[in-house]
Amino acid sequence: MYYLFCHWEVIVLNPNDNFTDLNTEKERFSAREEASTFTESVCWIPKRGSSSPEEHTMNVAFIAHGYGGLVFVDLLVQRKREVMNRVYSVAFIDSTHNTQHQSRHDPEIREWVHKNCREWVSNSKPLNKTVSFLMRVSCPTFSAGTEKYGLAPSCCLQPIFKYLKSMLKARITTASRNSPVETRSSTNKKRGNK
Structure with a gap:
């Protein structure tokens, strides 16, 4: 902390x-x-x-608070393929991002954000209860369990890590169904090297 x-x-x-x-x-x-x-x-x-050194850097998650959410969406727009291939999930906390405005109406980015991201917001509802916004909906949104912006990150870390863990598990399960990634260690195994 x-x-x-x-x-x-x-x-x-x-x-x-x-x-x-x-x-x-x-x-x-x-x-x-x-x-x-x-x-x-x-x-x-x-x-x-x-796993192998190469596989360690394939699955990355972000926790983005406030303006960090806007910065992450800008990274997604600027390096779309790289981010979509490596980042398995993002947890926004009281984020200032605006997917529709930032993505220049790119439906693929909006779909990726909706599928791979969640947001926790300062709200009067109990922790992790669904919150709906009429103005800006880019991904499922939940209460941070506090109305105080400065306390939001520490209040909602437990459900955030639970969410990130479930998303990583889903990503690994999907990847294992597909062909394995060719890595230095898997190449050595094929050659009979140890």
């Missing part, structure tokens, strides 16, 4: 930390340690929920 109050933006990627040493239960190691200790005597097993 400290990051929210300092106005920092955080992205955490650790695509190289995919294995655990079963013998020592050593989980973290640097690239130099990995090269020197990755031997036949070490029993490395894949970490649960961890």
Whole structure:
């Protein structure tokens, strides 16, 4: 939570930390340690929920508060294909975006936002109850559980993460039905390298 109050933006990627040493239960190691200790005597097993480095950066989600929502929609308009391929979901909080105005009437962008985004707004309704707006409807909208703009992000984080988790699960399920992504690790497996 400290990051929210300092106005920092955080992205955490650790695509190289995919294995655990079963013998020592050593989980973290640097690239130099990995090269020197990755031997036949070490029993490395894949970490649960961890995949190849390439797959770690394929599924990205955003939580965009206030003007951050407008900035995200601008990114979507400017880099439409890239964003639609990599971003699996967006949670807006009291966002100032306007999909119809920003997307220059691009129906594909409006459809993507409606399908892949949710918004939580400062409102008198209880947390996570449906809220409807007559003026601007770009995606399903829910109450943040508070009427105070400044408290909205902390009040609605639990339903936001639940939503993002369900969207990621749906994305992974859909991706597994399609042909697998060709990655460095899957190419090595095909060649018989370990």
